Amino acid sequence: MQTSSPFRAAVIGGGPAGLMAAEVMAEAGLAVTLFERMPSLARKFLIAGRGGLNITHAEPLEAFLARYGTAAEWLAPYLREFPPEAVRDWCQGLGQSTFVGSSGRVFPEVMKASPLLRAWIRRLEGLGVKFVTRAEWAGWDERGHLRFADGTSFATDAVVLALGGASWPRLGSTGGWTALLPDIEIAPLRPANCGFRLGWSGHFSAKFGGTPLKRIALTCGGMTVPGELMITKDGIEGGAIYAVSALAREMIARDGAATLQIDLRPDVSREALAAKLAGGGSESLSTRLRKQAGLSPVAIGLVQEARHAGSAAPLVDLIKSLPLRLLAPAGLARAISTAGGISLAELDKHLMLRRHPGVFVAGEMLDWEAPTGGYLLQACLALGRAAGRGVLSWKDSRPGNR
Numbered sequence: 001m002q003t004s005s006p007f008r009a010a011v012i013g014g015g016p017a018g019l020m021a022a023e024v025m026a027e028a029g030l031a032v033t034l035f036e037r038m039p040s041l042a043r044k045f046l047i048a049g050r051g052g053l054n055i056t057h058a059e060p061l062e063a064f065l066a067r068y069g070t071a072a073e074w075l076a077p078y079l080r081e082f083p084p085e086a087v088r089d090w091c092q093g094l095g096q097s098t099f100v101g102s103s104g105r106v107f108p109e110v111m112k113a114s115p116l117l118r119a120w121i122r123r124l125e126g127l128g129v130k131f132v133t134r135a136e137w138a139g140w141d142e143r144g145h146l147r148f149a150d151g152t153s154f155a156t157d158a159v160v161l162a163l164g165g166a167s168w169p170r171l172g173s174t175g176g177w178t179a180l181l182p183d184i185e186i187a188p189l190r191p192a193n194c195g196f197r198l199g200w201s202g203h204f205s206a207k208f209g210g211t212p213l214k215r216i217a218l219t220c221g222g223m224t225v226p227g228e229l230m231i232t233k234d235g236i237e238g239g240a241i242y243a244v245s246a247l248a249r250e251m252i253a254r255d256g257a258a259t260l261q262i263d264l265r266p267d268v269s270r271e272a273l274a275a276k277l278a279g280g281g282s283e284s285l286s287t288r289l290r291k292q293a294g295l296s297p298v299a300i301g302l303v304q305e306a307r308h309a310g311s312a313a314p315l316v317d318l319i320k321s322l323p324l325r326l327l328a329p330a331g332l333a334r335a336i337s338t339a340g341g342i343s344l345a346e347l348d349k350h351l352m353l354r355r356h357p358g359v360f361v362a363g364e365m366l367d368w369e370a371p372t373g374g375y376l377l378q379a380c381l382a383l384g385r386a387a388g389r390g391v392l393s394w395k396d397s398r399p400g401n402r
Helices: 014-029 044-049 061-066 071-080 083-095 114-126 176-180 202-208 239-243 245-255 270-277 285-291 297-308 315-320 377-396
Strands: 008-012 031-037 098-100 107-108 130-133 137-140 145-147 160-163 186-192 211-218 223-234 235-237 258-263 322-326 337-342 357-361
Touching: 008 014, 008 107, 014 114, 014 160, 014 377, 044 114, 044 145, 061 071, 071 377, 083 098, 083 107, 083 377, 098 160, 107 270, 114 130, 137 176, 160 297, 160 377, 202 297, 211 245, 211 297, 211 337, 223 297, 235 239, 239 315, 245 258, 270 315, 285 297, 285 315, 297 315, 315 322
Parallel strands: 008 031, 008 160, 031 130, 160 357
Antiparallel strands: 098 107, 137 145, 186 337, 211 223, 211 258, 223 235, 258 322
């Protein structure tokens, strides 16, 4: 009796989406080989977890889904299939308990990414997943086999591409995969959750570059976000600007620049601040801003920067609504994540490329974006799981496997 050949599955990319796809397929009994171009797995995942791995968010699911903006509708089925509660259970299954922080963000008890990754790799190895590092995917050869930059090839029945976006390229995701899919519609890769460039004066840049601006509220296009910023030598970055980065980026693309406002004392009303500033007598501007307004040196520097640039607004207005003109996103190399990617129209419901049967995609390669706060990692895990399940459906649909 003739027996069918074993089904061969591959994953290209060793980040969270690729690892999750490998786990789903290996748990179903498939022989899985995962290829990673870097010397080790999940480098961006490890870097993201250095200050505390924010793995998901505990807010109600409907509010959670809304965080994905224009991609929320098509992402919703995958996120509902693997919601935040399931991610926490998955972490627990790897021996990593989680807790909910005061902001609703979910972290492993140990806070770090490395224990979770080590446990995850042990699980995958136990399931028989083979890892091949320093393997740079270079497309397909004339036989339809996966081809690699070192000249080797690999025959496979299905492959999950989980190659990431193009942010933090030194960690492995360069966006070079776009050239390997010339027949696929791909929205341009753009920085998301990113900083922006401004036209600081040389004096301000030299004095305050690298200084945090704390306890402020930032408004952009009607959206107000409390938090912190970091002054860079040529602009700003940090949590508050990341939260409005998609909006600011689109404003710049449309208008050539985006103007936002910063409330340097959101804890004090305009009226109370005006009363405080009425005193001060003959004190210098810097002293008044420090003593009466309670501003930090960098906040004082921002007010003085605006006045030196020609602003004639009353002092209280500059403190409560300091205008900043953003000139351009800071660039992909420093962005936390990537917007753009493979168009939804190119995919079936199982995340398979319609033009390439047996080729599935997951993670940041797809055209979506989300704010920080656990939403990015949550979606990568859910999409990796969906792509892995898609391979299983593809396998079952093949002649001889029904």
